[in-house]
């Protein structure tokens with residue numbers, strides 16, 4: 280694969296861009312692989328990438344029922360932060376955040392990581408206590424965050440009305456090196472690097488069955504025929520329960536739709552990311568000028584990749600109080616993704632009852648930020664067959680042992 284560089288852009292400009300190669304190959308599936316990863320979202324692609332890069336395993340297929348990055352990876356609001364409460368979470372999210380810092384150089388693909396700062400607003404007394412506790416925990420964990428008062432909030436985000444009657448701003452948890460990245464580019468960058476290592480990304484290839492013999496997986500049935508494998512990694516977010524069912528085990532997961540929308544583009548007015556968890560609204564401004572707004576998750580299980588009207592109404596109504604500037608904006612696009620929620624709002628990176636089958640799921644409403652760290656840890660789990668330091672606490676056994684990693688405040692979802 281030719282490297283992308285300033286020289287390559289100049290060369291292609293001179294010959295009318297006729298020399299660019301395809302970013303990844305689209306091969307037909309082989310009969311067998313050493314590892315099959317189901318799901319070409321960010322987590323599946325990152326798992327494959329670090330399998331190759333860190334463990335030298337490149338005989339890998341990534342099977343995707345739609346198009347790569349077309350699941351939650353291409354539908355999220357791209358917030359990256361690592362200000363979680365519990366030690367195992369801080370470790371994996373901070374690993375991910377730090378990998379994001381150099382991901383563009385690592386992948387030779389501009390993922391547009393923008394560490395513009397993330398602010399989680401405290402709008403109730405309960406949140407003040409929750410975020411101050413998190414700030415103390417982060418200090419011990421070595422994650423740089425700080426509790427700031429309402430005046431500092433106004434200083435770093437002047438368009439905010441901090442004196443709203445229903446939701447006054449009482450302060451916030453500030454992570455200066457949090458931010459955003461371009462979600463498609465993260466998927467595309469990993470895909471290009473995986474393909475370059477000789478891995479097969481097979482799109483439009485839905486897994487419809489998991490073959491097993493003597494307690495281990497031998498292959499998968501797909502819409503492109505049977506494919507054999509020595510190891511299987513299931514990384515399908517909102518469809519984890521469906522795949523686990525095919526493999527014959529159950530997961531403590533609920534699948535619900537989470538929605539987001541963008542406004543028409545406007546001039547730059549906000550250069551940080553703001554999350555307002557009391558009202559379930561979060562907002563940043565994209566490079567194109569659109570206000571990117573995320574809302575709450577549906578209160579019932581479903582598989583619909585679209586928004587529901589009452590949520591968008593609630594989210595925008597609440598945000599308008601804190602950001603009066605958005606009240607006249609028109610909505611440009613509105614969509615949903617199916618997120619996989621665990622009871623403790625922490626992910627599952629685990630062995631399964633099948634000896635050579637591993638699962639990565641449960642990232643819920645917050646897994647985009649975790650992609651590099653999750654891929655790093657999952658690759659180690661798949662390669663060695665045992666969890667490493669990043670994933671040891673995220674096994675399925677925590678639900679039978681009552682060893683929960685409660686992140687309901689940090690996850691910013693119903694709590």
Ligand SMILES: Cc1cc2nc3c(=O)[nH]c(=O)nc-3n(C[C@H](O)[C@H](O)[C@H](O)COP(=O)(O)OP(=O)(O)OC[C@H]3O[C@@H](n4cnc5c(N)ncnc54)[C@H](O)[C@@H]3O)c2cc1C
Pocket residue numbers: 317318319320321322323342343344345346347348349350351352353354355356357358359484485486487514515516517518522537538539573614615616617618642643644645646647648649
């Ligand atoms: C509206 C919204 C906003 C969000 N905002 C944020 C945010 O700001 N910050 C953040 O950190 N996180 C956010 N998230 C969460 C984040 O998007 C997800 O946690 C993350 O993208 C999950 O990545 P993934 O690779 O596990 O899943 P996905 O990207 O969903 O990939 C799974 C893939 O598996 C494929 N698949 C499913 N079944 C099969 C099958 N049978 N055979 C083959 N392939 C299959 C799917 O087609 C899909 O492409 C948000 C999510 C949504 C929906």
